[in-house]
Amino acid sequence: xxxxxxxxxxxxxxxxxxxxxRRAGVSSKRHSIAGADYLEKEGLLDVEKYKExxxxxxxxxxxxxxxxxxLNKLDDNSLAYIVYEADNTASGVxxxxxxxxxxxxxxxxxxxxxxxxxxxxxxxxxxxxxKNFKSLMYDRYNFNMxxxxxxxNKIENVEYLNVLKQLKKDLAKMKDKxxxxxxxxxSVLEKNCIYFPxxxxxxxxxxxxxxxxxxxxxxxxxxxxxxxEKENNKINYKDEYFKENERExxxxxxxxxEFTGIQNFIYTITSKIxxxxxxxxxxxxxxxxEHIIDEILEALNLSRxxxxxxxxxxxxxxxxxxxxxxxVLEEYKSIINDFLLKxxxxxxxxxxxxxxTSIEELGNGLSQGIKKENKLKGILKRNFNETSRKKxxxxxxxxxxxxxxxxxALNEIHSDTKECVxxxxxxxxxxxxKNSQKxxxxxxxxxxxxxxxxxxxxxxxxSFHLQDKRVFFVxxxxxxxxxKLKFPKYPKGSVEINFKSFQTVEEAEKxxxxxxxxxxxxxxxxxxxxxxxxxxxxxxxxxxxxxxxxVEFEELVKKAKGIERLxxxxxxxxxxxxxxxxxxxxxxxxxxxGEKEPYKFVRFSKTVVLSRYLSxxxxxxxxxxxxxxxxxxxxxxxxxEYCNVITERIEESKEERNIVLVYSGGDDVFAIGTWxxxxxxxxxxxxxxxxxxxxxxxxxxxxxxxxxxxxxxxxAQKTGELEKLAKSYNEGKSGKSAKDAVTLxxxxxxxxxxxxxxxxDFIEKVLNEKYxxxxxxxxxxxxxxxxxxxxxxxVFVGKTKWFGLMKLIRSQFEKNDDGKVDIARFAYSLARITxxxxxxxxxxxxxxxxxxxxxxxxxxxxxxxxxxAINILIYEYREKNKxxx
Numbered sequence: 001x002x003x004x005x006x007x008x009x010x011x012x013x014x015x016x017x018x019x020x021x022r023r024a025g026v027s028s029k030r031h032s033i034a035g036a037d038y039l040e041k042e043g044l045l046d047v048e049k050y051k052e053x054x055x056x057x058x059x060x061x062x063x064x065x066x067x068x069x070x071l072n073k074l075d076d077n078s079l080a081y082i083v084y085e086a087d088n089t090a091s092g093v094x095x096x097x098x099x100x101x102x103x104x105x106x107x108x109x110x111x112x113x114x115x116x117x118x119x120x121x122x123x124x125x126x127x128x129x130x131k132n133f134k135s136l137m138y139d140r141y142n143f144n145m146x147x148x149x150x151x152x153n154k155i156e157n158v159e160y161l162n163v164l165k166q167l168k169k170d171l172a173k174m175k176d177k178x179x180x181x182x183x184x185x186x187s188v189l190e191k192n193c194i195y196f197p198x199x200x201x202x203x204x205x206x207x208x209x210x211x212x213x214x215x216x217x218x219x220x221x222x223x224x225x226x227x228x229e230k231e232n233n234k235i236n237y238k239d240e241y242f243k244e245n246e247r248e249x250x251x252x253x254x255x256x257x258e259f260t261g262i263q264n265f266i267y268t269i270t271s272k273i274x275x276x277x278x279x280x281x282x283x284x285x286x287x288x289x290e291h292i293i294d295e296i297l298e299a300l301n302l303s304r305x306x307x308x309x310x311x312x313x314x315x316x317x318x319x320x321x322x323x324x325x326x327x328v329l330e331e332y333k334s335i336i337n338d339f340l341l342k343x344x345x346x347x348x349x350x351x352x353x354x355x356x357t358s359i360e361e362l363g364n365g366l367s368q369g370i371k372k373e374n375k376l377k378g379i380l381k382r383n384f385n386e387t388s389r390k391k392x393x394x395x396x397x398x399x400x401x402x403x404x405x406x407x408x409a410l411n412e413i414h415s416d417t418k419e420c421v422x423x424x425x426x427x428x429x430x431x432x433x434k435n436s437q438k439x440x441x442x443x444x445x446x447x448x449x450x451x452x453x454x455x456x457x458x459x460x461x462x463s464f465h466l467q468d469k470r471v472f473f474v475x476x477x478x479x480x481x482x483x484k485l486k487f488p489k490y491p492k493g494s495v496e497i498n499f500k501s502f503q504t505v506e507e508a509e510k511x512x513x514x515x516x517x518x519x520x521x522x523x524x525x526x527x528x529x530x531x532x533x534x535x536x537x538x539x540x541x542x543x544x545x546x547x548x549x550x551v552e553f554e555e556l557v558k559k560a561k562g563i564e565r566l567x568x569x570x571x572x573x574x575x576x577x578x579x580x581x582x583x584x585x586x587x588x589x590x591x592x593x594g595e596k597e598p599y600k601f602v603r604f605s606k607t608v609v610l611s612r613y614l615s616x617x618x619x620x621x622x623x624x625x626x627x628x629x630x631x632x633x634x635x636x637x638x639x640x641e642y643c644n645v646i647t648e649r650i651e652e653s654k655e656e657r658n659i660v661l662v663y664s665g666g667d668d669v670f671a672i673g674t675w676x677x678x679x680x681x682x683x684x685x686x687x688x689x690x691x692x693x694x695x696x697x698x699x700x701x702x703x704x705x706x707x708x709x710x711x712x713x714x715x716a717q718k719t720g721e722l723e724k725l726a727k728s729y730n731e732g733k734s735g736k737s738a739k740d741a742v743t744l745x746x747x748x749x750x751x752x753x754x755x756x757x758x759x760x761d762f763i764e765k766v767l768n769e770k771y772x773x774x775x776x777x778x779x780x781x782x783x784x785x786x787x788x789x790x791x792x793x794x795v796f797v798g799k800t801k802w803f804g805l806m807k808l809i810r811s812q813f814e815k816n817d818d819g820k821v822d823i824a825r826f827a828y829s830l831a832r833i834t835x836x837x838x839x840x841x842x843x844x845x846x847x848x849x850x851x852x853x854x855x856x857x858x859x860x861x862x863x864x865x866x867x868x869a870i871n872i873l874i875y876e877y878r879e880k881n882k883x884x885x
Contacts, residue, residue: 292350
């Protein structure tokens with residue numbers, strides 16, 4: 001690897017460390033000098049070996065650069081000039097005047113200001129809520145939620161001092177083990193520096209220190225590699241980046257990569273060993289994308305500082321606009337699709353697209369005093385259009401010939417074959433027999449692929465339950481005919497995936513040389529070897545029948561309260577594309593000079609921060625929500641307690657949800673669990689996300705209810721339809737806000753009523769008002785003196801009577817007249833409910849119930865909410881195999 005490129009990435013990640021040193025009270029010098037002095041004094045960075053890095057730290061600031069140029073301390077081709085301009089690009093402002101003023105302000109009064117939430121500036125759902133982060137510390141066992149702003153709230157020096165001590169410890173470890181690499185340093189900074197601002201004197205300090213230096217390093221590496229293409233590799237960086245500022249050159253490629261067809265691959269399986277196969281297939285593609293990212297970056301001598309966003313089946317990167325980049329991207333795309341055709345057929349396809357961009361465009365008019373347009377929207381639009389165009393021509397001529405040639409290797413038919421019981425693919429009978437899976441209903445014969453997906457499903461389950469150990473998914477070189485799960489390397493070869501767990505870092509290091517690459521799951525591994533730290537939403541309730549194994553449907557459904565039903569939750573963020581394209585435009589913003597500046601806050605750095613926030617929530621916070629653990633040390637504002645209205649767990653027990661998280665990425669969730677836990681988890685998820693996003697961003701969801709033997713594909717499809725219904729709720733209705741909704745049970749196309757609600761109505765009106773009330777006054781079990789569990793003060797209302805009342809309520813939505821419930825028939829039905837007249841509390845409950853039901857059925861929305869509440873209540877008391885009509 002190019003040593004100058006390595007030093008450039010490390011220097012760009014460390015160049016602003018003086019800000020932390022100053023805020024910790026260790027030095028009062030200008031931050032560029034304070035940072036260099038600290039690293040040298042503490043012996044964290046060898047001065048002779050890393051002279052170029054010290055230059056980047058000392059001379060990235062405009063005034064130092066001016067002074068330096070007078071004294072000619074730097075060579076004209078010093079990398080410090082690149083970091084100087086990369087800093088401008090990442091900031092989205094030209095720092096010459098900005099920093100002069102800012103340094104004065106920073107010294108005076110704003111150095112301790114906390115990090116603002118990135119959601120404060122979003123315009124999608126505007127409100128007056130503004131939040132910031134009160135704590136600087138990252139904790140993998142808690143999630144740092146932003147809290148409402150308090151005037152003059154500042155971060156104390158001692159908190160920055162704690163951050164500095166941890167950084168010192170990690171830097172010393174990297175020095176001692178000789179593992180100071182851009183990859184390891186990036187992981188260290190992500191762990192320590194995401195909860196305080198890069199620039200505390202900015203108009204809105206909502207870009208973290210980590211996000212700023214990471215983007216600076218990404219931009220700097222692209223500039224360096226672009227410039228290295230020049231003849232004889234001779235360039236005057238001083239002129240290029242400090243004097244002339246030729247910012248219109250297309251030095252960058254904004255790159256996107258994604259899998260398509262993933263639903264057909266993941267969900268088209270039978271219900272045999274469904275959960276393990278489902279989870280394994282989902283995680284296989286999740287890990288595949290991570291592998292692709294690293295193969296591309298390593299082929300270009302880059303690190304994950306160039307990764308902008310990664311979630312599930314797609315990613316975005318900032319890469320140098322050089323022929324080698326295009327060559328690697330196109331060649332590897334062909335290699336991947338050859339591999340997919342051989343292993344998975346045409347069910348999954350990989351596409352990659354890229355568009356050239358410049359410093360000026362990435363900086364959204366970097367040279368302009370006032371931003372006059374949203375240039376970043378243009379980058380995203382060009383990339384989207386290119387992706388759409390390419391998807392119309394998926395395969396090369398050679399690949400198409402292989403697909404349609406009945407005699408090609410892709411269409412080879414073996415003799416003596418049978419179908420795999422899971423995926424229905426034909427396989428040699430002896431392979432199926434060898435792979436037989438022992439289950440309660442006999443041996444299940446499966447193909448090699450399904451055998452491996454089942455194992456991977458078990459392994460990802462273990463990765464959650466072995467939290468006291470270091471868990472890795474490792475890649476090891478293998479032959480192309482290996483029968484394990486594989487990924488294609490670039491430019492040739494294959495690696496197979498294996499699961500490993502170690503008690504300590506030292507144990508992992510002893511084996512690291514054997515691995516091609518290894519991925520540390522939800523931990524901050526810092527050791528030798530080609531390692532990556534990745535976050536995965538991997539929560540699952542494990543089987544009690546098999547040690548550390550993933551629970552299957554037939555066991556999971558028995559954990560349900562009342563009726564034995566599974567539920568599927570599908571949820572994702574509303575208007576995500578709009579968030580990224582125009583979320584930071586503010587048509588009403590007036591600058592201090594009195595001019596309108598609608599694009600002042602449109603900056604690439606803010607989009608990068610928003611991406612990381614969403615990824616953090618759906619990959620890290622979601623595990624804690626499912627575990628029912630604290631989301632921050634302090635009390636939350638909205639999230640005071642977990643939803644417990646149906647299950648009624650003992651709160652002190654902190655009993656976990658009976659759910660398996662099949663997939664959770666940068667913006668969406670797919671989970672399967674008991675019907676009662678899925679409902680409560682959906683409320684927890686929405687409440688936590690509302691607090692996290694300052695109620696600026698919403699999500700919509702569908703919740704489907706199914707028998708354990710229902711086909712997986714139809715579970716996913718039908719729940720997806722419910723989610724779409726929620727996303728279209730109130731669409732086009734004047735004065736009504738669209739989306740931000742949930743749909744339950746099922747969709748009846750021939751009925752005027754579907755169980756669809758805005759989240760607030762479902763939580764407050766359906767669950768906390770009507771369902772909670774019904775549960776407090778009625779019982780679906782007949783009162784018996786010998787039954788200790790029966791509350792004798794409650795009114796017994798049998799399921800038959802409820803069905804009659806529900807039919808009357810539904811009738812109001814089916815009629816073509818005024819839609820009023822037949823009051824006389826409704827009153828007659830209520831009158832037939834019997835109660836113990838000697839029990840005064842029961843009599844009071846009956847009279848109150850009758851009054852309350854009459855009040856609710858007079859209003860259409862109340863009546864619909866009542867119907868949903870009754871449905872949930874009957875599920876709670878329903879016996880197995882008794883269908884609810």
